[in-house]
Amino acid sequence: MNLGIDFSADSLHVAQRLIGVTLLVGGVGGRIVETEAYDRDDPASHSFAGANPRNAAMFGPPGHAYVYRSYGIHWCLNFVCREAGHGAGVLIRALEPTAGLGLMRERRGIDDVRLLCAGPGRVGQALAITRELNGLPLDRPPFELLPGEGAVHVLAGPRIGISKAIEAPWRFGLAGSRFVSRPFR
DNA sequence: CTTAGGATCGCCT
DNA sequence: GGCGATCCTAAGC
Numbered sequence: 463m464n465l466g467i468d469f470s471a472d473s474l475h476v477a478q479r480l481i482g483v484t485l486l487v488g489g490v491g492g493r494i495v496e497t498e499a500y501d502r503d504d505p506a507s508h509s510f511a512g513a514n515p516r517n518a519a520m521f522g523p524p525g526h527a528y529v530y531r532s533y534g535i536h537w538c539l540n541f542v543c544r545e546a547g548h549g550a551g552v553l554i555r556a557l558e559p560t561a562g563l564g565l566m567r568e569r570r571g572i573d574d575v576r577l578l579c580a581g582p583g584r585v586g587q588a589l590a591i592t593r594e595l596n597g598l599p600l601d602r603p604p605f606e607l608l609p610g611e612g613a614v615h616v617l618a619g620p621r622i623g624i625s626k627a628i629e630a631p632w633r634f635g636l637a638g639s640r641f642v643s644r645p646f647r
Numbered sequence: 648c649t650t651a652g653g654a655t656c657g658c659c660t
Numbered sequence: 661g662g663c664g665a666t667c668c669t670a671a672g673c
Binding site: 511514515517531532533534 | 657
Binding site: 553 | 663664665666667
């Protein structure tokens with residue numbers, strides 16, 4: 463049970479509910495300000511063509527991590543949704559840094575807070591995400607999810623960096639946040 | 648401000 | 661051999 467978030471729900475629902483929630487990995491992280499939903503019948507999803515060694519965690523139990531290597535360089539973090547075997551998930555695209563700023567600056571090699579976690583690859587580097595975390599449950603260390611404060615206004619728009627299903631408005635963000643990877647419009 | 652190229656891994660045809 | 665759920669740097673308007 464994480465904050466009343468039901469990870470067995472639809473990835474679209476989970477992606478919106480995660481906005482405003484604080485994500486920490488080993489005590490380092492911040493408030494989630496941007497997510498993207500992916501689903502099994504979604505041409506842009508890693509799970510679209512079925513399970514393989516790389517995306518296996520996406521077909522595992524909900525409420526666990528799916529970590530993948532992007533462009534052979536970056537590590538990106540997803541939260542698995544639906545039931546085991548379905549293949550849905552939510553990509554964590556950006557955080558507003560709130561905890562472990564010094565460590566994140568060191569790992570990223572930059573000072574600008576605004577750019578520490580503004581993008582899925584940057585989140586991975588700042589939180590030291592690696593394949594060791596792939597498949598691990600989100601309700602136990604090193605993961606920690608903390609409830610957001612008050613109501614949040616969530617914006618939606620097309621997902622970024624994909625070439626299929628480019629029109630689906632399955633990217634979500636915290637209205638007014640300057641920590642998103644790209645503005646909503 | 649926008650655009651272009653390189654880095655580099657795993658699964659695909 | 662091709663192509664990404666990306667990011668950084670450099671160069672051009």
